[in-house]
Amino acid sequence: MHPILEDNTLVCLHGGRVKLKAKKAKRIKSDNVPIMLDNEIQGASISGCLNPPILGGPCTKVAMVFAYTYSDHKVNNKHSVLQMGLIGMSIKGYPIFAIPKKNKIKFALAKIQASPLAKIKFDRIRWEGMGGKLGAAQRRRREKSKEKAKMLLYLENENKKGKVSDKEVHLYKHNGIWPKDAPKPRSFDNILEDGEIDWPKKYGYKIPPIPKEITLKKGMKLDRYGDNSGSFVCPFKEKKGVMPYEKRSLPYEDNEAMQKTYKRYEVLEDINMESVERKIKMSGDDKLIEKIKELK
DSSP, X not given: OOBOBTXXXXXXXXXXXXXXXXXXXXXXXXXXXXXXXXXXXXXXXXEOOOOOGGGTOOOOBEEEEOGGGEEEEEEXXXXXXXXXXXXXXXXXXXXXXXXXXXXXXXXXXXXXXXXXHHHXXXXXXXXXXXXXXXXXXHHHHHHHHHHHHHHHHHHHHHHHTTSSOHHXXXXXXXXXXOOTTXXXXXXXXXXXXXXXBOOOGGGGOSSOOOOOOOOBOXXXXXXXXXXXXXXXXXXXXXXXXXXXXXXXXXXOOXXXXXXXXXXXXXXXXXXXXXXXXXXXXXXTOHHHHHHHHHHO
């Protein structure tokens, strides 16, 4: 399994990010990024936690790293920590998650017997609804927190590209306000650990599209994505009233900036290949005729 590196994203339940700084194992690196040891993660500060005072207030530090996440690799008797999802808990008793990110290092699990104290603290998390069977409300809260953390990753990545301002990232992080001109991912499951969108392979087509000749009927409406039968699962929310995203070969981005370039056409008379050929000949446009021949 891959160990946690200094550039991994660790988050608390409420979207706060753990500040990682490698110290003792800097010589062990993947792409020049060092690994983290358990004592470097434990005690690390957390910023941006949105847990309200009524529920205990913000998570500010990592209180504990669970022993079952330790690898068999040690530096000065301290273990590197494997990317195992739930890896510890905050000082407020809420879970700390490691968002998986591949690297070039792999270590095996350490054979460690968890201490009674670890069991007590883990039971506390279970009692608070983070282990065992979750209630419906608890599941919704956990999913909402995971969604916000991943959406924030996406916006921070867009910020690096200059597409989203620092202020817009701040507004979403602290007030939940999504930037007006930023396309919103359809699901946080489509966001990778680096904040990029996980696009489907082969543009979402399960089988190659098969062209066929059809007649466009009067009154039919088409947009720039066509009337295709592709199975592209668009990670952006589609605008109400347009063709469902499942039938698109390209994504529709629901924001005002993209809507300005959106085109939709209505067929004014029946069109088939025969009528098209006839109109091309009648046009007398030699350049157009030659261009169409090249495209056939």
